[in-house]
Amino acid sequence: MNNKIIIINGPNLNLLGEREQSQYGNTTFDKLKDKCINKSKEIGLELDFVQSNIEGDLVNIIQESRKRFDGMIINAAAFTHTSVAIKDALEIFKKPIIELHISNIYKREEFRQKSLISDTVTGGIFGLGIDGYILAIISMQNLLKNENK
Numbered sequence: 001m002n003n004k005i006i007i008i009n010g011p012n013l014n015l016l017g018e019r020e021q022s023q024y025g026n027t028t029f030d031k032l033k034d035k036c037i038n039k040s041k042e043i044g045l046e047l048d049f050v051q052s053n054i055e056g057d058l059v060n061i062i063q064e065s066r067k068r069f070d071g072m073i074i075n076a077a078a079f080t081h082t083s084v085a086i087k088d089a090l091e092i093f094k095k096p097i098i099e100l101h102i103s104n105i106y107k108r109e110e111f112r113q114k115s116l117i118s119d120t121v122t123g124g125i126f127g128l129g130i131d132g133y134i135l136a137i138i139s140m141q142n143l144l145k146n147e148n149k
């Protein structure tokens with residue numbers, strides 16, 4: 001059976017392609033979703049791709065994911081820098097998690113240079129644009145393969 005993974009996107013990422021193109025590029029959210037679904041299919045992963053602007057919804061999604069998915073990729077967006085609730089939910093997941101940022105958060109404003117979730121996740125990708133999503137899917141496949149050995 002294929003491994004199942006989830007990509008969780010936080011606030012304002014639904015407006016990719018429209019918001020701050022200099023940071024996030026011009027690929028729309030729907031295009032990004034298609035690319036991720038295609039890549040996952042190609043390498044034999046089942047993917048759910050979700051987005052919410054609401055912190056509590058993200059906590060619920062993360063909690064429910066522990067029963068349904070083998071791995072998680074999360075771009076918590078602005079909540080990366082503020083949300084203890086999301087960090088605590090991620091602690092409960094207990095399976096591989098990749099933290100993802102489209103932009104290089106360490107090159108930006110000081111408030112973005114602190115991630116509350118980095119010490120909870122397996123690894124991270126930042127500053128590589130939309131390609132980071134594809135790289136994260138490939139890395140997740142490798143992490144899950146190594147787990148099943």
Ligand code: DQA
Binds near residue numbers: 077078080
């Ligand atoms: C982001 C970086 C965050 O600081 C920001 O709030 C976002 C997107 C990124 O993908 O680069 O919304 O997570």
